[in-house]
Amino acid sequence: xxxxEVKNLEVSFNLHSKSLKALQNISFNLERGxxxxxxxxxxxxxxxxxxxxxxxxxxxxxxxxxxVLLDGEDLSKLSSQEMRKIRGNKVSMIFQDxxxxxxxxFTIGAQMIECLKAHRKISKxxxxxxxxxxxxxxxxPSPEMRMNQYPHELSGGMKQRIIIAIALLMDPAxxxxxxxxxxxxxxxxxxxxxxxxxxxxxxxxxxxLITHDLGVVSQVTQKTIVMxxxxxxxxGPTNExxxxxxxxxxxGLINALPQQTLPGEKLNQIRGSMPSLQDIPSGCSFNxxxxxxxxxxxxxxxxxxxxxxxSVACHMVKAMKDAEKGHSAHE
Amino acid sequence: MIAFLINRLFQAAIVMFVxxxxxxxxxxxxxxxxxxxxxxxxxEADRMELREExxxxxxxxxxxxxFAGKAIQGDLGTSYFFxxxxxxxxxxxxxxxxxxxxxxxxxxxxxxxPVGVYSAINPSSLFSKIAMGISIIGISVPVFLTAIIFIxxxxxxxxWLPSFGRGVTEHVFGxxxxxxxxxxxLLHLLLPCISLASIMLPLFIRLIRAEMMEVLxxxxxxxAWAKGLxxxxxxxxxxLKNTMLPVITVGGVxxxxxxxxxxxxxxxxxxxxxxxxxxxxxxRVDTPLIVAYLxxxxxxxxxxxxxxxxxxxxxxxxxxxVGEK
Ligand SMILES: Nc1ncnc2c1ncn2[C@@H]1O[C@H](COP(=O)(O)OP(=O)(O)OP(=O)(O)O)[C@@H](O)[C@H]1O
Ligand SMILES: [Mg+2]
Numbered sequence: 001x002x003x004x005e006v007k008n009l010e011v012s013f014n015l016h017s018k019s020l021k022a023l024q025n026i027s028f029n030l031e032r033g034x035x036x037x038x039x040x041x042x043x044x045x046x047x048x049x050x051x052x053x054x055x056x057x058x059x060x061x062x063x064x065x066x067x068v069l070l071d072g073e074d075l076s077k078l079s080s081q082e083m084r085k086i087r088g089n090k091v092s093m094i095f096q097d098x099x100x101x102x103x104x105x106f107t108i109g110a111q112m113i114e115c116l117k118a119h120r121k122i123s124k125x126x127x128x129x130x131x132x133x134x135x136x137x138x139x140x141p142s143p144e145m146r147m148n149q150y151p152h153e154l155s156g157g158m159k160q161r162i163i164i165a166i167a168l169l170m171d172p173a174x175x176x177x178x179x180x181x182x183x184x185x186x187x188x189x190x191x192x193x194x195x196x197x198x199x200x201x202x203x204x205x206x207x208x209l210i211t212h213d214l215g216v217v218s219q220v221t222q223k224t225i226v227m228x229x230x231x232x233x234x235x236g237p238t239n240e241x242x243x244x245x246x247x248x249x250x251x252g253l254i255n256a257l258p259q260q261t262l263p264g265e266k267l268n269q270i271r272g273s274m275p276s277l278q279d280i281p282s283g284c285s286f287n288x289x290x291x292x293x294x295x296x297x298x299x300x301x302x303x304x305x306x307x308x309x310x311s312v313a314c315h316m317v318k319a320m321k322d323a324e325k326g327h328s329a330h331e
Numbered sequence: 332m333i334a335f336l337i338n339r340l341f342q343a344a345i346v347m348f349v350x351x352x353x354x355x356x357x358x359x360x361x362x363x364x365x366x367x368x369x370x371x372x373x374x375e376a377d378r379m380e381l382r383e384e385x386x387x388x389x390x391x392x393x394x395x396x397x398f399a400g401k402a403i404q405g406d407l408g409t410s411y412f413f414x415x416x417x418x419x420x421x422x423x424x425x426x427x428x429x430x431x432x433x434x435x436x437x438x439x440x441x442x443x444x445p446v447g448v449y450s451a452i453n454p455s456s457l458f459s460k461i462a463m464g465i466s467i468i469g470i471s472v473p474v475f476l477t478a479i480i481f482i483x484x485x486x487x488x489x490x491w492l493p494s495f496g497r498g499v500t501e502h503v504f505g506x507x508x509x510x511x512x513x514x515x516x517l518l519h520l521l522l523p524c525i526s527l528a529s530i531m532l533p534l535f536i537r538l539i540r541a542e543m544m545e546v547l548x549x550x551x552x553x554x555a556w557a558k559g560l561x562x563x564x565x566x567x568x569x570x571l572k573n574t575m576l577p578v579i580t581v582g583g584v585x586x587x588x589x590x591x592x593x594x595x596x597x598x599x600x601x602x603x604x605x606x607x608x609x610x611x612x613x614x615r616v617d618t619p620l621i622v623a624y625l626x627x628x629x630x631x632x633x634x635x636x637x638x639x640x641x642x643x644x645x646x647x648x649x650x651x652x653v654g655e656k
Contacts, residue, residue, distance in 0.1 A: 051553075054557060056553070056556055056557060084559045084560075084561065085559065086559070087556065087557055087558065087559035088557060088558035088559035088560075089559055092557065092558070093554070093557040095550055095553070095554055095557075097550060100549065100550035100551060101550050101551055101554045102551055102554070103551040103552075103554075103555065103569050103573070104551070104573070104648070104649055105572045105573055105576075105646070105647060105648055105649075106568075106569075106572075107648075114558075114560060114564065115558045115559070115560070118558065118559050118560050118561065118564070119559060150648040150649065152648070152649045163554075166558065
C-alpha cells in the first residue's frame with residue numbers, strides 16, 4: 001500500500017445543464033517523502049487534480065468517480081468535518097500567486113495562528129511560538145515583526161515564504177504545490193524552489209509539484225505525470241520521461257524547452273493549442289496536434305502501454321512495442 | 332490622522348461652498364422676498380426703497396458674500412412663516428429625522444447582512460431565490476406606495492401599529508427629544524423606519540450577496556479552505572470582512588441619501604421632522620427655511636461620509652489614513 005493512492009479520479013463541471021469532464025481516469029501512487037511532478041499545458045487539469053485530492057472542488061464542479069486513499073483511508077468517504085482535519089494538517093497546499101493567497105485584511109500572525117488553532121488545542125502564546133519558529137525555518141528576517149504585518153507590507157517572495165511556512169505549520173506528510181514559483185520574479189524563483197525542496201527533504205514530506213516547467217521537474221522530482229485535456233497521457237520515473245519520452249506530446253514539451261534550442265533560434269512550440277473541455281476530439285485527444293497521427297488515433301482512445309518504467313497512452317507507441325515484441329518472438 | 336482631518340475639512344468646505352451657492356441662487360430666484368415680507372398695500376416707491384435697504388439691488392456676488400458671511404456665523408435668515416431664525420427651526424426638527432434615519436439604518440444592517448450572506452453562501456437555495464425575487468419587487472415599488480400598503484395592513488386592518496406622528500417622546504441629555512426610550516415612541520417609529528428602509532434594503536441585500544459571492548471565489552478563500560478552517564470562520568471572518576469593505580463605502584453614501592428620502596416618508600406618516608418641515612416650507616415659499624434645510628442636509632452628508640471613511644480606514648489595513656504610522 002502506497003502512502004497516497006489515487007484511483008480513477010474523475011471530476012465534472014455542470015455548466016449550462018451540460019456535464020463536462022475536467023478530469024478523467026487519473027490514477028497514480030506516491031510514497032512517503034517522494035516527489036512527483038505534474039506537467040502539462042494550461043488547461044490540462046493540473047489544478048483541478050490538486051484540488052480534487054483535497055476534496056476541494058467547488059460548485060459547479062464535483063468529484064464524480066474514483067477514490068483518493070491516504071494511508072489507506074478513502075478521503076472521498078470522509079465527512080466534511082473529518083476532511084477538514086486532513087486539510088492544512090496532514091496535507092497542505094501552496095498556491096500559485098502569493099499576492100492573492102493571503103487574506104489582505106488579516107495579519108500574517110493571525111493567519112498562521114488560526115491554522116494551528118483549527119487543528120489542535122493550543123494557547124495563543126504557544127501558537128505564536130510555533131508560527132515564529134516556522135517563519136525562521138523559511139528564512140524570514142525578523143519573524144516577530146512579520147507576525148503583526150499585513151500581506152500588502154511584504155514582497156511577493158516574502159509572501160510565498162510565509163505561505164510555505166503556513167503549509168509546514170502542522171508538519172504535513174504531503175504538500176501539494178500548484179506552480180509555487182510561476183508568479184514570482186525570475187530572480188527569486190530558484191531560491192524559493194530550493195527552500196521548498198530543502199524543507200520537504202529535511203522533514204520527509206512528500207511533494208506533488210505542479211508546473212509548466214519540465215526543467216524544474218527534471219531537477220527535483222522522482223516521478224512525473226504528463227497531463228493533457230484532463231487525462232494522464234504518460235507517467236513514470238522522471239529520468240526516463242525526460243531522457244526517453246515516448247508520447248509525442250511529452251516529446252513536444254521537452255523539445256519546447258529553451259535548453260533544447262540554440263540561442264537566436266525560435267522555440268520549438270507544439271503546433272495548435274489545448275482543446276477546451278467542450279470540444280475534446282474523439283479518439284486520442286492529442287490527435288489534431290500530433291505529427292505521427294494514425295487512422296486509429298482519431299477513432300479509438302489509446303489504452304496505457306507499458307514502456308520501460310513508464311505507462312504511455314499512445315497508439316503509435318503501442319504499435320511500435322507490438323512490432324518489437326513480434327520481432328523478438330520471430331527470432 | 333491630523334492630515335486626514337484637514338483633508339476632510341477641506342473637502343467639507345468645498346461641499347458646503349457648492350451647497351451655499353446653490354441655496355443662494357434658489358433664494359435669489361424663488362419668488363420675491365418682498366411679497367412675503369410686506370403686504371399688497373405698500374406702494375411701489377416704498378418697495379423700491381425697501382429693496383435698496385435690504386440690499387436686493389446689489390450685484391449677485393455682493394449679495395452672495397453677504398449671505399455667506401452671515402451663514403458662517405450660523406445666521407441663515409429668519410423664517411418668514413415662523414418668524415424665528417431658520418436654522419433653529421430646522422435644528423429643532425433634526426432629532427426626529429435622525430431617529431428615523433438611524434432606525435432605518437439599524438434595520439438595513441440587521442436584515443441585509445444575514446440575508447445577503449446566507450444567499451451568497453447558498454445561491455441556489457429556495458430562500459436565496461425568494462430573497463432575490465422580493466428584493467427586485469422592493470427596488471421597483473416606490474416608497475410612498477410601500478408606506479401606504481404598510482399603513483393599510485398594520486394600522487387600518489390589523490390595528491397593531493400607529494400610522495402617524497411620533498407618539499410619546501421624552502427629553503434626554505437636556506435638549507434631545509426622543510421616542511427611543513418608551514414603547515409608544517418605538518411603536519410609532521416602526522412603520523416609518525420600515526418604509527424608509529425598504530428603499531435601500533433590497534439594494535444592500537443584492538450588493539452584499541454579489542460582493543460575497545465574488546469574495547468566496549477568491550484565492551485567499553480557497554487557501555483558507557485548504558488550511559482546514561471551519562466554514563463558520565471562513566464565511567464570517569475571512570469572507571465577510573472583505574465583503575463589507577466596498578459595502579461600507581457604498582452604504583455610507585446611501586445613508587446620506589436616505590436623509591433626503593425622509594421627505595417622502597415623513598410626509599406620508601406626518602412625522603414631525605425636517606423633511607416634513609421642508610415640504611411645508613416649499614409650499615409657503617419660506618426661502619430661508621429651505622436654504623437652512625439644504626445646508627443642514629449637506630452637513631449631514633459630509634459628516635456621514637467622514638465617519639464612513641474613518642470606519643473604512645479602521646477595517647481595511649491597506650488604507651493608511653494619510654500621515655498615520
Ligand atoms: N470552476 C470551473 N468551472 C468550469 N470549468 C472549470 C472550472 N475550473 C476549471 N475548469 C476547467 O477545467 C480545466 C482544467 O483547468 P485547470 O485549472 O485544472 O488547468 P491547469 O492545468 O491548472 O492550467 P494552468 O496551467 O493554466 O493553471 C479547464 O479547461 C477549465 O476550463
Ligand atoms: Mg492551474
